[in-house]
Structures are given as C-alpha cells and as structure tokens.
Amino acid sequence: MPKTEVKIIGFLCNWCSYAGADMAGTARMKQPASLRAVRLPCTGRVNPLLVLKAFREGADGVLVSGCHPGDCHYNEGNYYARRRLEVLERMLPALGIDPARFRYTWVSASEGAKWADVVNEFTQQVKQVI
Amino acid sequence: MSMNDLIPAIKKVLEEVDVVLGWTRSPAAGVAVPARFxxxxxxDGAIFDSTCIHNxxxxxxxxxxxxxxxxxKGCDARSIVxxxxxxxxSxxxxxxxxxxxxxxxDVKRAWRCYGFGKKIEDAGGRVHMEGRSVPREEILLxxxxxxxxxxxxxxxxAAGDVTSMTPPPPPDKSGIRERFAAMSITERREFWREQFSRCIRCYACREACPLCFCRDVCSMQTREPHWTGGQVNAIESExxxxxxISHMAGRCTGCEECERACPVGIPLMLLLEEQNKIIEELFAYRAGASLEDKPPLLTYDxxxxxxxR
Incomplete structure (x- = not known):
C-alpha cells in the first residue's frame, strides 16, 4: 500500500535551483507539497552525510539540486558535488537504503517548469518504494 | 623468507632513522606482535612470517x-603511499x-576455531595448530x-625478493560476502540494524585504520557538527x-584492519569493499596505487x- 503523503528533503543551491523553485512557485505551477527545501550556498556544500542524516531522521526521500555543470556560481562547486553524490548514490543499496529515494539533479534559475517536473516525478518515484 | 635478509635490512635502515616499525614474536602467544626497534x-628480535597481519x-x-x-607488506605499502x-x-x-x-x-579466526592462544605454524602449504592442520587457503585473511x-x-x-611470490589462491565462495550480495535492500537494512546493535562504540575501527588520521576532530565524536550522538544503540552506531565510511571514500586501501580490530565482529569490509569498487569503476582509482595520483574526490574531470548515467 503506497503512502499518500511523503516527506522529501531538498538541498538546493542558492543561485540556481532555489531560484528555479521560487520561479515555479510564483508562476503557480502545480507541484506536490512533499518537498521541504533547505537552501545552501552551493551543491559543493552538500556533505553526503547530510543526505544520510536526513534518511536517518526519517526523510522518505532526499533531493539534491544545483546549477548545471559548467554554470556554478563558484565555478567548480558542482563538479566536486557530482563526484561525491554519484559515489553516495551507488553506495545506498549496500547501506540498506533504496537508491530510488535519492536523486541529484541540475535545475537552473530559469527552469521553473523543469523544477515542477522534477518534484512531481521524484515524489511519485518515492511513493512507489516507500 | 628467512630472517637473514630482514634483520640486516633493519640494521642498515636504523643507521639513518630514529626508529623502525616491525614485528617480533610474542613469547606468550607465539604469533607476531608489532614492535619498535x-x-x-x-x-635481532625482528621477524616476518604469515602471522604479521597488522598494518x-x-x-x-x-x-x-x-x-x-x-x-x-605490499598492502601496507599502499597505505603508506x-x-x-x-x-x-612526508x-x-x-x-x-x-x-x-x-x-x-587470520589469527583471530584460527584461534576462534581451534582454541585461543594455540601455537600457529605455517609450513608446507598448511597451517598447523598443535596437532591439527588446515590448508593455508582456508585460513588466510x-x-x-x-x-x-x-x-x-x-x-x-627490499628484504628478500619481493617480486617473486606465489599467486593468491582463489577466493572463498561460501562466506558472508555472497550472502550479503544476495540480500534485498530491506534485508540489508535489517542486517545492518542487527550488526550495529552489537557495536559498543569503542572506536577500535578508527584507531586501527591508517587513513583515519583526523584524531581529535573525528566527526564520529564531535559535538559540533553533531552528526551522531554518543548513545550506544544501533541507530547512532550505524x-x-x-x-x-564516507570519509574513507577514495582513501581506503582495503587493509581490513578495521574489521580485524572490531571486538564484536561487525563485517565492515562489506561496505568498504563496495565503496572501493565504486570508486574504481567511476574514477579508475585505487587508493595508494601510485604516488602521482590525486584523490578522486579532491578533484574533478x-x-x-x-x-x-
């Protein structure tokens, strides 16, 4: 029996994804209320432990989103993040966490519609496995 | 290998260093123990034999x-690199x-199976323990x-010919690794809950690890950031x-010291081996394989x- 309400923690970079999410909000795009956003300066700030701790504290899903590679406000933060998050994602099955509950993605400040899609899709995906 | 090569080598090196780390034989247990010369x-008391497991x-x-x-040993050299x-x-x-x-x-396993403190002798492809003997392959780390x-x-x-060693025997196929690989994700979650419920938070895994060098600022214990509490329960210990493990990404050389040091026998290497495999697949990087390599998570391409994906 899939859960109807899920809690998703989103770690969003200040410069792209947070602005993109803001845009989706001001444009009144339809998106589930499942996501709790945490604003960070950059995805380079995302310690993989933030994700693991969120899971431990009871999050159903964790979404990390930042600027597209090449567009980082700090030039290279998301390049480092991409490597760490990929290792983390592949480690999750061994840790006993379904990798479908985690996603990292790139959404720019102008992609409000894409943001709504990402949240919708990811919420559905999390509901399937919870 | 005879000690005829090792002891002169240590003496020669002692001419230019303050201390040499090596092994000597424990008079009580008969196995190798770490020593400083x-x-x-x-x-003159230095030895090297197949009970020199420590890194x-x-x-x-x-x-x-x-x-x-x-x-x-070859694997220790990777930790040094x-x-x-x-x-x-430096x-x-x-x-x-x-x-x-x-x-x-695997001295701990040998003693667990055949009696604690039994004298261990490695000769002719078999390991002898006071009358009983098993093939070497069955009791290797x-x-x-x-x-x-x-x-x-x-x-x-080099003390002896370090390049001419016998190839390793095939891996054991019936162990915990195969069982773990066959588990579903939910089963693994239960598995780790059960394993970590035995953890006593002694931090031996950290102390035995050559690459856990943060010492006093270890995030397993700090209050700030407070990643985990000090309560001894499965959730905090996990x-x-x-x-x-996340701090070991791109660092772990797979020396197995954490698992060997664990007093309650939590199979930590299941996680570290998996992570090492991922790092090697993604970045073609093996920790300690070369002095020129850059740690993969400190760089990007x-x-x-x-x-x-």
Missing amino acids: HTPDEA LAVHLPRLKNSKVGIVA QLIVEGEV RDRIRVIGVPCPGVI HKCHQCRDQEPVIVDL MAQQVR INRDGGW
Missing part, C-alpha cells in the same frame, strides 16, 4: 617528527623495507585471496559508521565526469 640489538602504517601519522623505517598522497606523511622522513608476503593468516599488491608500490630496501 631503536637499536641494532633490538633488531603498521597506522603509526606513521603519529610519528610525524621522527625519521621512521617501516617493514611493509596514500598517507603520502594525502600529505599526512616521503623523505620514511624508509620502507619491503618484505615478500605469502599471504597472512580475506584480502589475501584477492591480493593485487604482491609487489610493494614503494620500497627503499550513523557513526556511515560517517567513517570536466570531460569525463557525468557520463556515468
């Missing part, structure tokens, strides 16, 4: 202010004495089965271990990264 006389590289970051010689790559140990302060290693015996480091990465002085 300061003088040529002390070095002595763990002492290097704590001996930063002295010149140190170290007796190293990784410490140099991470900037924890290359010109250490002298590595390479020893040819035929694979080491797991890492020795997949050994790819028979030739040490750095050697200043988080504490996740802290350690715009052209190649991201093609993973």
